Amino acid sequence: MRIQYLLIFFLVLTTTSALPLDDNKNPFAGDSSAAIEGKRLFLKVGCYSCHGHEAEGAIGPDLTDDEWIYKPTDSMIFNTISNGRSGTVMASFSNDLSKDEIWKIVEFLRDKNRQRRKLEVTPK
Numbered sequence: 156m157r158i159q160y161l162l163i164f165f166l167v168l169t170t171t172s173a174l175p176l177d178d179n180k181n182p183f184a185g186d187s188s189a190a191i192e193g194k195r196l197f198l199k200v201g202c203y204s205c206h207g208h209e210a211e212g213a214i215g216p217d218l219t220d221d222e223w224i225y226k227p228t229d230s231m232i233f234n235t236i237s238n239g240r241s242g243t244v245m246a247s248f249s250n251d252l253s254k255d256e257i258w259k260i261v262e263f264l265r266d267k268n269r270q271r272r273k274l275e276v277t278p279k
């Protein structure tokens with residue numbers, strides 16, 4: 156009997172610790188004031204110097220279009236900003252930005268992408 160309880164205990168322990176701590180979900184998804192704050196941070200920490208003031212691309216890639224090196228999930232964008240891309244000039248920003256600040260930048264980029272799509276599908 157005891158061993159079964161022990162097994163259940165471990166099962167609960169391992170499954171709950173395996174759950175993502177909501178880390179790859181943007182807590183600011185769809186929040187337009189967070190997107191505005193994200194833009195301010197994007198300019199403040201110097202992302203614009205490589206990606207352009209409107210994230211339209213320069214030395215670094217355009218971050219508003221549908222062309223991405225990796226599948227553009229919120230967590231991919233988050234991880235790229237947080238960890239950088241080794242072997243490229245895309246550095247890690249985890250010392251300069253808090254998690255919330257990174258998520259706001261993710262929302263800023265998402266928002267730009269949505270606006271751009273809207274513009275592209277609107278008939279002239």
Ligand code: HEC
Pocket residue numbers: 197200201202203204205206214215216218222223224225232235236240243244245246248260
């Ligand atoms: C020194 C130039 C530079 C700066 C500053 C910089 N980036 Fe980048 N960034 C790059 C380059 C180059 C790449 C392409 C990396 C690769 O080839 O994987 C990149 C890639 C990315 C990507 C992934 C694009 C894709 O298609 O997968 C994101 C998102 C991104 N940067 C966001 C940011 C944000 C946000 C900041 C500011 C916090 C920032 N970058 C600052 C140069 C820069």
